[in-house]
Amino acid sequence: MATLHSLGLCDGLILGPAPDPSAAVAGLCVDSRETKPGFVFAALKGGALDGAEFAQYALRMGAVAVICSLDGALRAREDVGGFPVPFIVDADPRRRLALAAARFFGAQPGTVVAVTGTAGKTSAASFTRQLWAAMGLRAANLGTIGVEGAVTAALAATTPEPISLHRALAAMAAEGVTHCAMEASSHGLAQRRLDGVRLAAGAFLNLGRDHLDYHPDMADYASAKLRLFAEVLPAGAAAVINADSPLAPVAAQIAAARGLRAIRVGTAEGAELRLLDASFHAEGQTARFSWEGREHSVELPLIGGFQGANALAAAALAIGAGSEAGAVFAALPRLVGVRGRMEHVATRANGARIYVDYAHKPDALAAALDALRLHTPGRLIVAFGAGGDRDAGKRPLMGAAAAARADVVIVTDDNPRSEDPAAIRAAVLAGCGGDGRAEEVGDRAEAILRGVDALGPRDRLLIAGKGHETGQIVGREVTPFDDAEAARAAVAALDGLDADIESDLDGEDAP
Numbered sequence: 001m002a003t004l005h006s007l008g009l010c011d012g013l014i015l016g017p018a019p020d021p022s023a024a025v026a027g028l029c030v031d032s033r034e035t036k037p038g039f040v041f042a043a044l045k046g047g048a049l050d051g052a053e054f055a056q057y058a059l060r061m062g063a064v065a066v067i068c069s070l071d072g073a074l075r076a077r078e079d080v081g082g083f084p085v086p087f088i089v090d091a092d093p094r095r096r097l098a099l100a101a102a103r104f105f106g107a108q109p110g111t112v113v114a115v116t117g118t119a120g121k122t123s124a125a126s127f128t129r130q131l132w133a134a135m136g137l138r139a140a141n142l143g144t145i146g147v148e149g150a151v152t153a154a155l156a157a158t159t160p161e162p163i164s165l166h167r168a169l170a171a172m173a174a175e176g177v178t179h180c181a182m183e184a185s186s187h188g189l190a191q192r193r194l195d196g197v198r199l200a201a202g203a204f205l206n207l208g209r210d211h212l213d214y215h216p217d218m219a220d221y222a223s224a225k226l227r228l229f230a231e232v233l234p235a236g237a238a239a240v241i242n243a244d245s246p247l248a249p250v251a252a253q254i255a256a257a258r259g260l261r262a263i264r265v266g267t268a269e270g271a272e273l274r275l276l277d278a279s280f281h282a283e284g285q286t287a288r289f290s291w292e293g294r295e296h297s298v299e300l301p302l303i304g305g306f307q308g309a310n311a312l313a314a315a316a317l318a319i320g321a322g323s324e325a326g327a328v329f330a331a332l333p334r335l336v337g338v339r340g341r342m343e344h345v346a347t348r349a350n351g352a353r354i355y356v357d358y359a360h361k362p363d364a365l366a367a368a369l370d371a372l373r374l375h376t377p378g379r380l381i382v383a384f385g386a387g388g389d390r391d392a393g394k395r396p397l398m399g400a401a402a403a404a405r406a407d408v409v410i411v412t413d414d415n416p417r418s419e420d421p422a423a424i425r426a427a428v429l430a431g432c433g434g435d436g437r438a439e440e441v442g443d444r445a446e447a448i449l450r451g452v453d454a455l456g457p458r459d460r461l462l463i464a465g466k467g468h469e470t471g472q473i474v475g476r477e478v479t480p481f482d483d484a485e486a487a488r489a490a491v492a493a494l495d496g497l498d499a500d501i502e503s504d505l506d507g508e509d510a511p
């Protein structure tokens with residue numbers, strides 16, 4: 001049974017009654033409405049509200065202690081007229097909560113690694129898990145698409161808040177999972193969600209424009225990502241750095257200052273895992289790289305140079321976390337693409353291929369189109385939109401990225417949420433330029449049908465933005481929608497029964 005003492009909640013500044021170290025703690029919560037008798041309530045200052053204002057309700061519901069900042073404690077004191085239970089004051093209450101959650105749930109897989117970066121976290125985390133699994137280890141990955149691998153579970157966030165995160169890690173450990181690769185989102189890092197995780201290695205992939213609705217500027221966003229090296233990884237852990245990122249020198253300096261073992265990965269000179277060249281063909285790519293003075297050549301069944309880069313980052317994470325390099329490299333040809341990430345979902349009777357990708361930011365859309373271009377003998381067609389209630393600044397940039405790279409651009413809807421879908425499309429179209437190459441088709445199924453219909457034998461269609469998602473969010477309603485299914489339906493409608501059967505088989509191949 002957890003106690004205030006076992007959760008590390010009897011130290012430091014405590015206002016109100018001295019805590020009884022042996023007092024049992026039944027659970028932790030950050031939402032007063034979820035308080036149960038015997039819980040510790042963490043009163044956190046959020047983007048919209050201040051949890052301290054809800055401490056009074058948490059106490060009424062039976063909270064035995066409160067974790068909060070000093071100003072939070074003083075604010076709560078006015079509401080309740082004193083400190084009836086211990087108020088554990090911490091300058092960084094989110095971190096204190098994360099450490100307490102780690103202790104509350106106890107077990108974690110023995111080897112956990114974390115991947116941060118604007119793009120490629122889900123892919124690199126999945127690849128790391130796949131490499132471990134290929135080497136016979138019981139492994140899982142955790143992030144945007146939930147928990148996958150030796151165990152599966154749904155999650156509400158890319159990097160869940162610490163209570164859910166540690167519950168998930170403990171459940172994995174109970175299932176015998178020894179190796180876990182997790183995604184570290186910038187929100188997660190900024191909000192200390194993974195500060196209680198015992199990490200063996202971390203990776204920094206890249207930094208592009210994203211989440212400026214949450215981070216005040218790019219420096220704040222970058223510092224959240226680099227917090228993984230600067231504050232979260234313990235000394236001695238491995239720091240995998242994309243050597244081709246402009247931030248690589250800063251990341252390497254931070255790693256050195258923190259006593260981390262840097263492994264740079266990429267084409268840049270001096271990279272420990274150095275990509276020498278890559279050649280692309282219809283089903284994948286051949287990558288030649290060097291490691292510790294020896295050259296290796298591997299066949300990667302992955303579309304896009306960036307997926308090759310993510311695969312090498314995953315290899316470096318596995319090596320950094322203790323696996324033998326030879327075994328890791330031998331496992332690389334067994335990697336399979338991740339659902340909704342440059343996923344081949346259907347083929348038309350004329351041979352044209354259709355891909356679904358989760359690119360929903362300017363850089364990612366550009367990278368996905370550049371990647372697919374190398375596998376496209378004919379015209380490249382793209383259908384995409386931009387999400388509502390999210391960074392509006394990215395909309396014209398996505399339009400510009402698509403117009404600069406695709407031969408045909410179809411702008412459609414992607415989770416308009418509470419916004420006017422036509423206004424979002426107009427913002428995207430404004431970035432496309434006025435040469436008439438961009439078409440507006442609001443209904444996503446119809447847009448996909450148009451794109452599929454336009455495909456000549458040598459053409460490729462990229463449906464971007466929703467990846468693995470299975471719904472279209474309009475207002476507060478979620479209507480079932482799956483890009484891969486819509487693509488197969490369009491192929492069936494246009495090519496008839498034969499194609500229908502073929503694409504069904506296609507579907508069965510998908511993970």
Ligand SMILES: CC(=O)N[C@H]1[C@@H](OP(=O)(O)OP(=O)(O)OC[C@H]2O[C@@H](n3ccc(=O)[nH]c3=O)[C@H](O)[C@@H]2O)O[C@H](CO)[C@@H](O)[C@@H]1O[C@H](C)C(=O)N[C@@H](C)C(=O)N[C@H](CCC(=O)O)C(=O)O
Pocket residue numbers: 030031032033043044045046047048049050051052054156157158159160161185186187188214
């Ligand atoms: C913007 C953001 O990250 N918000 C997270 C943050 O909420 P917040 O602290 O700002 O919440 P708030 O509404 O201001 O409330 C402050 C506090 O008062 C508490 N409260 C509120 C009302 C009440 O009656 N009682 C009560 O105790 C709240 O529980 C909260 O602790 O802390 C909460 C608790 O830890 C999170 O659940 C919440 O994530 C929300 C659900 C969210 O949508 N997050 C997204 C943006 C997110 O984290 N995304 C990333 C990145 C994904 C990607 O890469 O694309 C992810 O890792 O998923």
Ligand SMILES: Nc1ncnc2c1ncn2[C@@H]1O[C@H](COP(=O)(O)OP(=O)(O)OP(=O)(O)O)[C@@H](O)[C@H]1O
Pocket residue numbers: 117118119120121122123124144158183205206306307309310340341342357358359360363364365367368467
């Ligand atoms: N290394 C990379 N560089 C640039 N773009 C990439 C890279 N890896 C993936 N992408 C693009 O970003 C999209 C998202 O990939 P992935 O889901 O692996 O990233 P993520 O960081 O987990 O994203 P999110 O934060 O949305 O969960 C892909 O669909 C692809 O288009």
Ligand SMILES: N[C@H](CCC[C@H](N)C(=O)O)C(=O)O
Pocket residue numbers: 360386387388390414415465466469
């Ligand atoms: N994690 C991201 C996913 C965006 C995916 C896109 N389909 C959209 O809805 O904007 C977010 O919620 O901002």
Ligand SMILES: [Mg+2]
Pocket residue numbers: 121122143144145158183
């Ligand atoms: Mg992700």
